[in-house]
Amino acid sequence: xxxxxxxxxxxxxxxxxxxxxxRTMLGxxxxxxxxxxxxxxTVVFVMVPNTKIELLEPLGEGSPIAAFLEKxxxxxxxxxxxxxxxxxxxxxxxxxxxxxxxxxxxxxxxAHNKPVLFLHPKDFNGTLIELEQA
Numbered sequence: 001x002x003x004x005x006x007x008x009x010x011x012x013x014x015x016x017x018x019x020x021x022x023r024t025m026l027g028x029x030x031x032x033x034x035x036x037x038x039x040x041x042t043v044v045f046v047m048v049p050n051t052k053i054e055l056l057e058p059l060g061e062g063s064p065i066a067a068f069l070e071k072x073x074x075x076x077x078x079x080x081x082x083x084x085x086x087x088x089x090x091x092x093x094x095x096x097x098x099x100x101x102x103x104x105x106x107x108x109x110x111a112h113n114k115p116v117l118f119l120h121p122k123d124f125n126g127t128l129i130e131l132e133q134a
Contacts, residue, residue: 001090003083003134006112007045007052011068011078015042015057018075022046022055030055036111041065043111054081054111079118079128087115087133099123107133 012018015033022028029047036043040063046053056078058066068078084090087107095101100120107115110132119129 001084001093003085005051006081006083006130006132007054008080009054009056009078009130010075011056011065011072012075013057013069013073015044015055018055018057019044019046022053034111035059038108039064039110045111079130081116081130081132083134084131085134087117087131090131091117094119 010018019030019033023030026046031045031047033042033044035041037059040059041056042059043057044055046055056065058069065078069075091101091105091107095105100123102118102120105117107117110116110130112132115133117131119131121128
């Protein structure tokens with residue numbers, strides 16, 4: 001069911017500073033900031049040859065990233081995103097297997113303008129999983 005690793009997401013307290021660090025210290029290509037109000041974050045993508053690194057900063061009141069940063073003030077790995085060929089079939093299979101889909105269970109449009117779902121970290125060894133339609 002799983003396709004390729006789409007990205008690894010890192011929550012950061014300062015998106016501009018983190019982007020500069022990746023750009024300057026690591027010589028990476030970093031995209032422009034993209035606000036995603038429906039997800040409560042602003043993101044940039046660090047382009048690497050085999051995948052992407054997504055840097056996330058809280059956006060607006062009640063951002064899920066704000067709570068994460070309260071527990072981890074310096075930031076840290078937030079989730080991993082895998083591609084799936086059919087997000088609805090993947091969702092239904094996972095629910096039948098007992099996995100919890102976060103939110104209302106319906107895909108939302110993510111940063112790549114494709115449907116995404118998140119799976120509860122307690123069902124996946126403490127790791128928040130994002131699924132993205134390939």
